[in-house]
Amino acid sequence: MNTSILSLSCPMPQLDFEVITMGHGSGGILTNKLLESGVFDLLKNPILDEHHDGAIFELTGKLAFSTDSYVISPVFFPGGNIGELAVNGTVNDIAMCGAIPKYLSLSFILEEGLTMKEFWEILLSIKMAANNAGIHIVTGDTKVVERGKGDKIFINTSGIGQVHPKANISIHNLKIGDKIIVSGNIATHGIAIMSVREGLDFETTIESDTTNLNHTVKALLDEFGNDIHLFRDPTRGGVATVLNEIARDTKLGIDIFQKNIPVVEEVYGACELLGLDPLYVANEGVFMAVVSAEIADDFLKKLQTFDNGQNAAIIGNVVAEHPRQVVLQSRIGGKRVINMLVGEQLPRIC
Amino acid sequence: MKYLSEFRDPEIVEQYISELHKITTRPWTIMEVCGGQTHSLVKNGILNILPNEINMVHGPGCPVCVTPLNLIDKALYLAEEKGVILCSYGDMIRVPGSKRSLLEAKANGADIRIMYSPLEAVKIAQENPTREVVFFAVGFETTAPANALSVVHAQRLRLKNYSILASHVLVPPAMEAVINDKEAKIEAFLAAGHVCTIMGMSEYEPIVAKYKIPMVVTGFEPVDLLQGILMTVRQLENGEAKLENQYSRVVKYDGNPAAQKVINDVFKTEDREWRGIGTIPMSGWEVRDDLVAFDANKKFDVDIPKVPECADCIAGQVLKGIKKPFECSQFGKACTPLNPLGAPMVSSEGACAAYYHYSEAMEEVTA
Numbered sequence: 001m002n003t004s005i006l007s008l009s010c011p012m013p014q015l016d017f018e019v020i021t022m023g024h025g026s027g028g029i030l031t032n033k034l035l036e037s038g039v040f041d042l043l044k045n046p047i048l049d050e051h052h053d054g055a056i057f058e059l060t061g062k063l064a065f066s067t068d069s070y071v072i073s074p075v076f077f078p079g080g081n082i083g084e085l086a087v088n089g090t091v092n093d094i095a096m097c098g099a100i101p102k103y104l105s106l107s108f109i110l111e112e113g114l115t116m117k118e119f120w121e122i123l124l125s126i127k128m129a130a131n132n133a134g135i136h137i138v139t140g141d142t143k144v145v146e147r148g149k150g151d152k153i154f155i156n157t158s159g160i161g162q163v164h165p166k167a168n169i170s171i172h173n174l175k176i177g178d179k180i181i182v183s184g185n186i187a188t189h190g191i192a193i194m195s196v197r198e199g200l201d202f203e204t205t206i207e208s209d210t211t212n213l214n215h216t217v218k219a220l221l222d223e224f225g226n227d228i229h230l231f232r233d234p235t236r237g238g239v240a241t242v243l244n245e246i247a248r249d250t251k252l253g254i255d256i257f258q259k260n261i262p263v264v265e266e267v268y269g270a271c272e273l274l275g276l277d278p279l280y281v282a283n284e285g286v287f288m289a290v291v292s293a294e295i296a297d298d299f300l301k302k303l304q305t306f307d308n309g310q311n312a313a314i315i316g317n318v319v320a321e322h323p324r325q326v327v328l329q330s331r332i333g334g335k336r337v338i339n340m341l342v343g344e345q346l347p348r349i350c
Numbered sequence: 351m352k353y354l355s356e357f358r359d360p361e362i363v364e365q366y367i368s369e370l371h372k373i374t375t376r377p378w379t380i381m382e383v384c385g386g387q388t389h390s391l392v393k394n395g396i397l398n399i400l401p402n403e404i405n406m407v408h409g410p411g412c413p414v415c416v417t418p419l420n421l422i423d424k425a426l427y428l429a430e431e432k433g434v435i436l437c438s439y440g441d442m443i444r445v446p447g448s449k450r451s452l453l454e455a456k457a458n459g460a461d462i463r464i465m466y467s468p469l470e471a472v473k474i475a476q477e478n479p480t481r482e483v484v485f486f487a488v489g490f491e492t493t494a495p496a497n498a499l500s501v502v503h504a505q506r507l508r509l510k511n512y513s514i515l516a517s518h519v520l521v522p523p524a525m526e527a528v529i530n531d532k533e534a535k536i537e538a539f540l541a542a543g544h545v546c547t548i549m550g551m552s553e554y555e556p557i558v559a560k561y562k563i564p565m566v567v568t569g570f571e572p573v574d575l576l577q578g579i580l581m582t583v584r585q586l587e588n589g590e591a592k593l594e595n596q597y598s599r600v601v602k603y604d605g606n607p608a609a610q611k612v613i614n615d616v617f618k619t620e621d622r623e624w625r626g627i628g629t630i631p632m633s634g635w636e637v638r639d640d641l642v643a644f645d646a647n648k649k650f651d652v653d654i655p656k657v658p659e660c661a662d663c664i665a666g667q668v669l670k671g672i673k674k675p676f677e678c679s680q681f682g683k684a685c686t687p688l689n690p691l692g693a694p695m696v697s698s699e700g701a702c703a704a705y706y707h708y709s710e711a712m713e714e715v716t717a
Contacts, residue, residue: 274466330394
């Protein structure tokens with residue numbers, strides 16, 4: 001279900017204010033109005049309904065816990081907004097631990113002047129993302145900062161999940177010969193965001209691929225268990241950064257093959273024009289897996305049966321040569337080292 | 351991708367490499383002038399598949415690298431002291447000035463914005479009538495038409511709050527400076543494809559004739575570069591010195607007359623200081639006297655004292671192709687992209703940064 005369909009069934013509540021003011025963060029009447037009038041209803045579940053200072057629940061077994069803050073600019077971008085990003089991001093971080101996400105906390109830092117209409121739109125997309133991922137928002141917080149001290153809205157989410165009984169995700173499990181897989185086309189999210197940044201406007205139909213990956217990851221764990229050595233989501237810094245972290249932490253080498261790396265042609269073209277390397281561009285709806293060579297082909301086949309895995313590909317191997325280094329074989333057969341990104345990727349002059 | 355994948359075809363690359371092996375009988379030193387070509391050679395791993403006899407040296411064609419330190423200090427002064435909205439191409443903002451980079455100034459609160467096009471800066475000037483907007487107009491002949499056009503637009507819109515801090519540099523005088531440098535031993539040039547797209551080829555004829563040096567206007571994709579190198583080596587092996595055009599799908603002999611006109615309408619030729627190299631006569635463009643209202647250099651009182659460059663940095667020798675980046679004692683030690691001593695370590699087109707980022711290529715070339 002997309003946000004616009006959801007908004008038909010959850011119309012914005014009638015309120016006597018149109019914009020967020022400092023009072024909405026005071027903890028007083030306005031804060032209550034804001035929460036009671038819509039937020040609690042929208043995100044309704046038995047744990048949240050307690051309206052307690054924190055969430056009380058039972059979870060057994062090995063747990064995974066993660067937190068992330070979302071400060072994306074612009075808040076609304078082609079293919080989504082900060083709300084679903086904040087849910088999907090933390091859901092995916094927990095999934096990358098080999099766990100099944102269960103509960104999320106949700107904290108807002110709102111900038112004075114944010115319109116209620118925008119806030120509602122973000123809330124709806126939070127609800128949609130939570131539904132899709134099958135998780136509950138169980139506790140939260142709202143603060144308001146003066147105009148100019150935020151960028152419309154910042155969101156922090158923390159999440160907790162139960163580790164899959166068959167999962168054994170650890171960087172120490174990697175061994176020479178393991179295959180490196182990406183679950184879909186890379187660099188799409190980063191380019192979608194860049195296309196709407198001030199000063200860089202360019203016309204494109206590229207949309208962010210933000211989505212929850214937890215159901216796909218669970219199905220893969222059900223079938224392949226501890227033959228999956230590592231999951232990572234290549235968000236900031238992109239695929240190149242994750243590969244470098246793996247090479248650094250395992251002291252092993254990594255070979256990747258440019259011709260196998262899936263990039264949508266439009267994204268590739270935008271990267272060429274802007275002077276960016278897709279390997280360093282941020283992703284949202286994509287994960288990387290390092291798996292035993294024996295299961296790699298079956299793993300890929302299974303992954304490709306999911307909507308968010310259709311374009312998955314094996315892009316490289318863990319090797320004994322050039323320890324701690326990631327080496328890319330270019331399309332034309334030349335080789336180069338892929339390093340950590342220094343600072344931000346900046347557009348070139350010409 | 352049409353007109354792109356064809357020029358990255360491994361089979362064609364293979365054919366050119368094998369042809370190069372066939373015809374090369376002795377060592378040759380060839381300079382690719384443009385930083386974009388340097389970057390492509392290293393990024394695609396071409397340097398380590400070329401025959402050993404062919405020594406590619408990297409030229410001064412990195413606009414960010416040759417922009418004088420003093421001009422960066424001026425830009426900093428305008429952004430920090432005069433409160434202007436300073437708009438700049440992306441890779442300019444990380445280059446260290448004498449005290450800090452524009453990126454650091456931005457973090458300290460200066461209003462510095464990254465642009466892809468100077469026309470965006472004109473738009474910002476329109477939207478902010480009470481603020482002064484300055485575009486940091488650096489680059490070779492390639493970026494000059496767009497920068498000039500921004501002045502034309504601003505004039506047409508009667509904007510009083512838009513100006514450019516121009517420091518344009520020109521390729522042909524720089525080539526002559528490299529040829530005349532006793533230490534640089536360049537036997538042939540790959541001329542910069544995009545510069546020639548604008549300016550055409552005629553201004554290179556006198557250089558080829560005067561110095562009897564082969565020159566091939568070359569593109570940027572792997573197949574372009576290898577074809578350009580092959581054409582150059584053929585000339586060298588045959589004892590010829592001609593001006594040829596490998597990049598004919600883009601470069602016309604006369605270049606782009608409309609772009610040349612807008613350049614001439616806005617800029618005049620002058621002596622220009624090149625960072626690391628020094629002053630080269632008639633090697634730059636600045637805003638014409640009748641457009642002084644759009645010249646940030648004249649509009650604002652910016653008299654910033656000149657500060658000497660870092661003594662340990664050999665950027666000048668690297669830019670003239672006399673030394674390779676790894677021959678510098680500071681390379682990868684005191685000087686890294688995070689803490690650059692000189693501009694070639696900063697820009698994505700700088701030779702030092704290219705070698706640093708793709709360090710395996712560096713090791714193989716060293717070996």
